[in-house]
Amino acid sequence: MNKSQLIEVISNNADITKVDAGIAIDTFIKAITGALKSGDSVTLIGLGSFSTVKRAARVGRNPKTGKEIKIPSKVVPKFKSGKALKEIIAGKVKFKPAAKVVKAKVVTSAKKVVKTTKPAVKKAVSVTKPAVKKAVKVTKKK
Numbered sequence: 516m517n518k519s520q521l522i523e524v525i526s527n528n529a530d531i532t533k534v535d536a537g538i539a540i541d542t543f544i545k546a547i548t549g550a551l552k553s554g555d556s557v558t559l560i561g562l563g564s565f566s567t568v569k570r571a572a573r574v575g576r577n578p579k580t581g582k583e584i585k586i587p588s589k590v591v592p593k594f595k596s597g598k599a600l601k602e603i604i605a606g607k608v609k610f611k612p613a614a615k616v617v618k619a620k621v622v623t624s625a626k627k628v629v630k631t632t633k634p635a636v637k638k639a640v641s642v643t644k645p646a647v648k649k650a651v652k653v654t655k656k657k
Contacts, residue, residue: 528613551592561599568593 516524518540525536547565550557556566572588602608 559597561597563594563596563600566593566595567591 522533522536522540525531525539526533529536531539547557551565551567554567556564558564567590569590570588573586575584575586576582577584596604599608603610
């Protein structure tokens with residue numbers, strides 16, 4: 516899976532636009548990168564931990580010439596997978612894919628409900644119409 520495929524999955528499951536999903540992914544990456552750059556580690560329970568490790572200087576060989584070269588020390592990122600991720604990958608625990616988030620539809624007026632519903636529902640709504648109007652007015656004030 517690449518970044519654009521991940522953005523599409525997040526967009527579909529979270530019921531947000533691809534642009535918003537892309538912004539969320541970019542922010543996630545920048546937050547982890549910033550924490551690692553400052554020497555902190557990032558732990559996501561169930562997924563794993565991001566940290567940095569310092570590699571010591573060493574002597575290597577140029578494969579083309581066979582000549583020895585000095586490789587300087589450097590700090591590199593490291594990821595250690597969490598227990599839950601390991602168990603899912605190993606098949607010990609059943610994987611439950613992310614459920615699609617469904618946004619609740621807000622009814623702004625009783626008239627709108629009556630126009631868009633079936634006859635049996637229209638009758639029930641018409642009985643409670645004054646109560647719905649009152650509820651709508653109260654929520655608008657907040």
